[in-house]
Amino acid sequence: MIQLLPFKIGFETYALELPDIQEVVENRPIHAFPGAPVEILGAIGFHGRIVPVVNLPRLLDFPEGNHGQRLIVLTNGYGPMALATDQVRPILNVEMTHAIRMGQASERPYIKDIINWQGETISLFDLEQLQGALERVCDPQGGR
Amino acid sequence: MRVEISYKFVVGFIFVVASVVLLNLLVPRLAIPEWSYQWITIVGALLVGLIFGWLFSKAFTANIKILTEGTARVSDGDLSRKVRLRKGLFSDETEDLANSLNLVVDSLRNLVGQIRTSSVNVNESSLALATTTEEMTATAHEVAGSIEQISQGAETQAEMVERASKVIREMAEQIDLVAASAGNLSLSAEETTLSARQGEGMTVTALENLKQVLSQIEENGILIMSFNEQVQKIGTIIDVITSIAQKTNLLALNATIEAARAGEYGHGFAVVAEEVSKLADSTSLSAGEITRLIEGTREQSLKVQQSMAESVKAIDAGRQAVDITGSAFKTIIDKAEAAQVKSVSIRDLTEKQSLGAQAIVNAIEEIARVAEDNAAATEEVSAATEQQTASMEEMTFASQRLSRLADELLTSVSRFNLGISQDKGQA
Numbered sequence: 001m002i003q004l005l006p007f008k009i010g011f012e013t014y015a016l017e018l019p020d021i022q023e024v025v026e027n028r029p030i031h032a033f034p035g036a037p038v039e040i041l042g043a044i045g046f047h048g049r050i051v052p053v054v055n056l057p058r059l060l061d062f063p064e065g066n067h068g069q070r071l072i073v074l075t076n077g078y079g080p081m082a083l084a085t086d087q088v089r090p091i092l093n094v095e096m097t098h099a100i101r102m103g104q105a106s107e108r109p110y111i112k113d114i115i116n117w118q119g120e121t122i123s124l125f126d127l128e129q130l131q132g133a134l135e136r137v138c139d140p141q142g143g144r
Numbered sequence: 145m146r147v148e149i150s151y152k153f154v155v156g157f158i159f160v161v162a163s164v165v166l167l168n169l170l171v172p173r174l175a176i177p178e179w180s181y182q183w184i185t186i187v188g189a190l191l192v193g194l195i196f197g198w199l200f201s202k203a204f205t206a207n208i209k210i211l212t213e214g215t216a217r218v219s220d221g222d223l224s225r226k227v228r229l230r231k232g233l234f235s236d237e238t239e240d241l242a243n244s245l246n247l248v249v250d251s252l253r254n255l256v257g258q259i260r261t262s263s264v265n266v267n268e269s270s271l272a273l274a275t276t277t278e279e280m281t282a283t284a285h286e287v288a289g290s291i292e293q294i295s296q297g298a299e300t301q302a303e304m305v306e307r308a309s310k311v312i313r314e315m316a317e318q319i320d321l322v323a324a325s326a327g328n329l330s331l332s333a334e335e336t337t338l339s340a341r342q343g344e345g346m347t348v349t350a351l352e353n354l355k356q357v358l359s360q361i362e363e364n365g366i367l368i369m370s371f372n373e374q375v376q377k378i379g380t381i382i383d384v385i386t387s388i389a390q391k392t393n394l395l396a397l398n399a400t401i402e403a404a405r406a407g408e409y410g411h412g413f414a415v416v417a418e419e420v421s422k423l424a425d426s427t428s429l430s431a432g433e434i435t436r437l438i439e440g441t442r443e444q445s446l447k448v449q450q451s452m453a454e455s456v457k458a459i460d461a462g463r464q465a466v467d468i469t470g471s472a473f474k475t476i477i478d479k480a481e482a483a484q485v486k487s488v489s490i491r492d493l494t495e496k497q498s499l500g501a502q503a504i505v506n507a508i509e510e511i512a513r514v515a516e517d518n519a520a521a522t523e524e525v526s527a528a529t530e531q532q533t534a535s536m537e538e539m540t541f542a543s544q545r546l547s548r549l550a551d552e553l554l555t556s557v558s559r560f561n562l563g564i565s566q567d568k569g570q571a
Binding site: 003005018019021022023024025026088090091 | 401
């Protein structure tokens with residue numbers, strides 16, 4: 001049994017495990033970084049800290065639109081970082097027997113598992129892959 | 145010198161006696177024997193008597209012969225010559241007789257001339273008369289034909305007059321009907337005027353009512369605007385409530401996240417947070433419901449506003465229509481009054497027409513009587529014309545007879561010879 005926070009981008013439903021989430025915030029003013037890649041929307045002030053906001057729809061190749069109204073601030077293990085989503089849904093308690101584990105060679109590299117929950121397909125985000133991808137985006141030279 | 149025949153005989157006797165006496169005196173003086181004296185005297189007396197008797201008788205017989213020839217000529221019809229006796233020294237009664245005969249011849253000649261002239265004239269006149277009477281007969285026949293036609297015409301006229309009379313009577317009845325209709329029309333026009341006046345009053349009332357309705361609609365519009373503002377305020381409040389609910393929900397979510405991180409210790413907190421989240425969801429749902437209701441109310445009120453605007457337009461149109469109706473009623477009143485006046489004049493005129501038609505009926509009846517009289521008179525004229533024609537034919541026959549008589553008379557008098565110059569003159 002795990003606790004998931006589902007969220008929507010476009011018509012797709014994704015989810016994060018609850019222990020990875022610090023807080024959900026909304027309608028925070030996002031301050032853009034000069035010269036930042038398009039995958040980074042900017043930064044918000046969060047409890048006295050500066051937290052960058054990832055343009056998740058852009059990273060997942062969704063078309064441009066009115067995305068990122070709700071921000072999911074991740075715990076310090078992956079942060080400080082906030083993910084812009086369209087909508088956050090109530091927390092689900094899900095048995096992992098419903099989950100289908102995706103391999104590394106999947107066409108969707110940021111998806112760890114796919115859960116079929118009450119007729120709905122929920123993609124469970126792989127935050128490590130996401131972090132790696134963000135590092136590649138933010139530092140194309142790979143630290144050289 | 146005139147000597148009557150008796151005196152002439154006396155004178156002859158005296159001459160004979162005187163010759164005897166003279167011979168008795170002369171003979172003795174002759175150288176002849178005495179015995180012969182007696183004989184010579186007797187012979188001498190005889191000779192003298194014979195000579196004188198021959199001379200006298202010759203003179204008498206010559207004149208009587210001339211007279212006889214003259215009378216024979218007259219009896220033969222020759223009136224061309226007069227009886228002319230030989231001129232003697234001593235005229236006698238034969239000359240008187242010749243003169244008388246000449247007078248008779250003259251008279252006869254004049255008479256025959258006159259008869260001939262008259263008979264020629266009579267012949268010509270009778271021929272002319274016959275021609276004229278024939279022409280008159282023909283004319284009389286034509287007149288009879290014309291009279292016949294006139295008679296037929298008179299009958300046709302009488303028939304036509306009868307028909308005309310019937311038509312005029314019918315027309316008079318129709319005119320009476322028209323007069324009655326004109327009277328009814330006048331009444332109807334009066335009623336129309338009254339109705340139109342009532343209608344005009346009603347249009348004024350309707351206009352006032354429409355104005356009241358308009359003002360009420362305007363008030364309702366203001367009320368609905370106010371209601372809309374209230375609804376708008378409610379919507380704003382609902383937005384605030386929704387926002388609070390969302391924030392509450394977010395807080396509950398974050399509380400749940402926090403409780404999950406707290407593990408077993410956060411379990412009760414998580415339950416509370418879930419309840420709060422449910423309440424927020426319920427609030428959100430209710431707010432959404434209220435929002436939908438407000439939307440519906442707003443749409444309804446918009447529809448009401450549109451409907452009211454349309455109503456205002458319709459009422460404006462209705463007011464214009466009522467205005468038009470009012471002016472139409474005024475026009476109707478004017479027209480109806482004019483129609484009333486006209487119908488009254490029509491009624492008067494038709495009454496006059498009715499009187500005129502009655503006069504025409506009387507006149508037509510008079511004409512019918514005259515036509516009947518004409519027909520009767522025409523029949524009389526026809527009879528008279530037939531009589532006249534018969535008389536004319538008789539006159540023609542009579543004139544022809546007269547012409548024949550004149551011819552016969554001319555033939556009778558043509559055996560009288562009146563002399564060339566006179567014949568030529570009379571011809």
